[in-house]
Amino acid sequence: MADVSGEAAASGGQSGTGDSASGNQTLSKRQMKKLLKQQKWEEERELRKQKRKERKQQRKQQRQNTQQENRGDGQSARKRPRREVAPSSLRLVVDCNFDDLMLIKDVRKLHKQIQRCYAENRRALHPVQLYLTSLGGQLKQSMDEKDKGWVNWKDITIKEEHYSKVVAKDELVYLTSDSPNVLEELDQKKAYVIGGLVDHNHHKGITYERAKELGIEHAQLPLSSFVKMNSRKVLAVNHVFEIILAYLEKGSWQEAFFTVLPQRKGAVAVSQDQTNPQENDDDEEEESSSDSDLDTAEQTEIRD
Numbered sequence: 001m002a003d004v005s006g007e008a009a010a011s012g013g014q015s016g017t018g019d020s021a022s023g024n025q026t027l028s029k030r031q032m033k034k035l036l037k038q039q040k041w042e043e044e045r046e047l048r049k050q051k052r053k054e055r056k057q058q059r060k061q062q063r064q065n066t067q068q069e070n071r072g073d074g075q076s077a078r079k080r081p082r083r084e085v086a087p088s089s090l091r092l093v094v095d096c097n098f099d100d101l102m103l104i105k106d107v108r109k110l111h112k113q114i115q116r117c118y119a120e121n122r123r124a125l126h127p128v129q130l131y132l133t134s135l136g137g138q139l140k141q142s143m144d145e146k147d148k149g150w151v152n153w154k155d156i157t158i159k160e161e162h163y164s165k166v167v168a169k170d171e172l173v174y175l176t177s178d179s180p181n182v183l184e185e186l187d188q189k190k191a192y193v194i195g196g197l198v199d200h201n202h203h204k205g206i207t208y209e210r211a212k213e214l215g216i217e218h219a220q221l222p223l224s225s226f227v228k229m230n231s232r233k234v235l236a237v238n239h240v241f242e243i244i245l246a247y248l249e250k251g252s253w254q255e256a257f258f259t260v261l262p263q264r265k266g267a268v269a270v271s272q273d274q275t276n277p278q279e280n281d282d283d284e285e286e287e288s289s290s291d292s293d294l295d296t297a298e299q300t301e302i303r304d
Contacts, residue, residue, distance in 0.1 A: 088126040088248055091191035092117075092241060093163045093172075097134035098197040101206075106198040107138040111146065114196070116238040118153060126248040130156045131191070133163040139196075164214060167191045174211035174218040177234050178204070183219040186247065190217075194240050201234070226254040227261065228268050235261075 027035070094114060099107065114132065121127045135143075135158055143150045159166050174193045175183070186192070193216075195207035211218040221243065223229075235243070239260055246256035254269065 085124075086126055088128050089188045090186060090244075090248065091129040091131060091167065091171075092244060093131040093133055093167065093191055093193045094196045094237060094241075095133060095163055095174075095193050095207075096136075096139055096196040097162060098195065098199075098206075099134075099137035099139055101197065101199055101203055102138070104138055104142075106200075108142050108146070109198045110196055110237065111139060111142045113198070113236055113238040115147065117241040118156060120238070120242050120245060122155070124245045124249070126245070127155065128245065128248070131163070131166065132156065132158045133161060133166055134159075136160055163191075163193055164216075169214070169216050172214075172216040174207060174216055175221065175240060176205075176207040176211060176218055177220045177223075178208035179211070179218040179220045181217075181219040182222050182225070184222060186244070192244070194237050196237055198236075222253050223257065224270075226270055227257050228270055229261075 094117065096110075102110065117130065121130050157166075163172065171189065171191050172193060173183075173187075173190050174195070176195065193211075197203065197207065208218060221235075221240065223235075239262075242260045243256045246259045247253055250256055250259070258269070
């Protein structure tokens, strides 16, 4: 009897434990609500992700639109209208066939003047066809040492040959202050030669004599018709070059001269000059003036 009662008791105990476990698995309303909320949140995960992406794109587009509007307003207020460059068919030739007549310090001055010509032509409204001829000797050595980038210069023709081998003689006009001929206007079909010589007036008239020997035309700029100066009317290479660029842009010799000539030359308009200033036969004045203009030429960025 005792054994049977024990088994019954044990059986009854196990039954009570099962009922208790079944009761523990029943969820309260609060827990059920929380569970359903969690399930819904999981189901809508992708939808929320898509909405976030759309909002982000909308904000990005709004920022871009605002930036474009601001940039447009700034450009209209600050940006100057770009000048339209119209290249000229005019040819300007720098004759470098005077290497043996110059000291190395003067060769380096000529190098700086050529750098200035190239830079001014690159930014000109009407750039000309620029030529360097008879390049060699000390000048080429100076360029190789001081400005290795010259080999990459654009819109320039560089030749070792004499200019008479590059351009037809009947198209050449040598610009020299010793010529009795005065250049009134430029002929687009001509090639105007500028003597690449820095000699402090030690070789007066040499460019004029060489032009006559070669049998080509020669002329001087109409400087005396518009300008009175306190020194000789021999100009540096870059000054002659820049005057022609200025004339092509302005169409006036007087404006071109007074745009380019350095103040040290003491230039005044002929109509304003009441005296006859004594000309200084020493060309040292012009060279020092040119050096002042070009003392930063080697540091000037040359734009390709």
